[in-house]
Amino acid sequence: MASLPNDMQRISEHVGRLASSDPTLSASPKTVSRQLVRAVLDGVTTASVLANGSDAINPNASSAVYVPRKARVIEVKFLPKGNATANASNYATGKLYRLHGNGAVGNVIATFDTRPTANGGVGNVAIATTVSATIDAAEESVAAGVWLAPVVAQVSSGVAFPAGSWSIAVEWEGVDTVPV
Numbered sequence: 744m745a746s747l748p749n750d751m752q753r754i755s756e757h758v759g760r761l762a763s764s765d766p767t768l769s770a771s772p773k774t775v776s777r778q779l780v781r782a783v784l785d786g787v788t789t790a791s792v793l794a795n796g797s798d799a800i801n802p803n804a805s806s807a808v809y810v811p812r813k814a815r816v817i818e819v820k821f822l823p824k825g826n827a828t829a830n831a832s833n834y835a836t837g838k839l840y841r842l843h844g845n846g847a848v849g850n851v852i853a854t855f856d857t858r859p860t861a862n863g864g865v866g867n868v869a870i871a872t873t874v875s876a877t878i879d880a881a882e883e884s885v886a887a888g889v890w891l892a893p894v895v896a897q898v899s900s901g902v903a904f905p906a907g908s909w910s911i912a913v914e915w916e917g918v919d920t921v922p923v
Contacts (some may be wrong), residue, residue, distance in 0.1 A: 780917040781817070784808040787909040789895045791825065792835060792902075807842060808911060816883045816891075818912035819853035819876040827868040827907025829859045835897050835904035839876060842890040852891065853878045857904070863876065868905070885913075890894035 787808050819839050827835060834857040841849035853876035858864025863873050885891070893909045 746765050770876050778917040779780065779914050781912060781914050784810070784891070784913060785908070786910040787891070787893055789893050789907060789909070791906040792895050792904040794895055805894060807890040810885050810889050810891060810913060811887060812915045813887045814885050814913040814915040816852050816878055816885060816911060817914050818910075819878060820910045821855065821869050821874040821876065821893075821907050822910070823870060823872070823874065823905040823907040825870050825907075827857050827902070827904050829857050829864060829866045829868075830869075830902065831858055831862045832901040832903045834858045834864060835895060835902050836906075837874070837876065838894050838896070839909070840894060841882075841885055842892050844888065848892075849889075850882050851879060852882045852885070856898070857902070870905070 785808075787806050789805050816839075821837050836854060836856040837855040838851045840851055843849055855874055856864045856878040857866070857868055862865045868874055891911055895904050897904070
């Protein structure tokens with residue numbers, strides 16, 4: 744009985760010839776691609792900040808969320824459980840920090856503040872209205888095993904800021920796939 748030709752080898756050689764003549768095709772039929780996986784890390788909360796100037800929340804004391812793989816932070820949102828009035832000099836800030844394994848607080852990944860929009864802030868914060876934080880492009884990448892934690896702080900003593908929930912969207916490379 745005659746042996747059948749190796750179809751996979753023949754297909755591979757044909758694709759290789761096509762790829763060399765067409766720049767839109769991959770140069771190698773064995774190219775490995777990785778799909779990006781997006782995940783939303785919820786369950787992070789912060790308590791309210793009282794209007795006494797000394798009640799800022801320490802990021803190590805707030806809740807945090809674990810990032811299991813090397814990832815890129817693509818969106819950070821805050822959902823307040825109360826209202827806060829915008830003010831150019833008496834305002835609050837919300838920041839998302841990375842926490843290192845040794846408990847040290849790393850750089851700020853994303854931030855927002857309650858200054859008026861004309862001053863670069865988000866303006867008034869209303870109950871159950873989503874506030875989007877600005878992500879620092881230089882800090883958006885996080886290593887595997889990092890914890891992310893929010894902090895809310897006062898710029899002046901007269902501002903109060905409501906408790907709320909944080910939603911952090913990340914993107915990482917998924918399982919390897921090989922085109923057939």
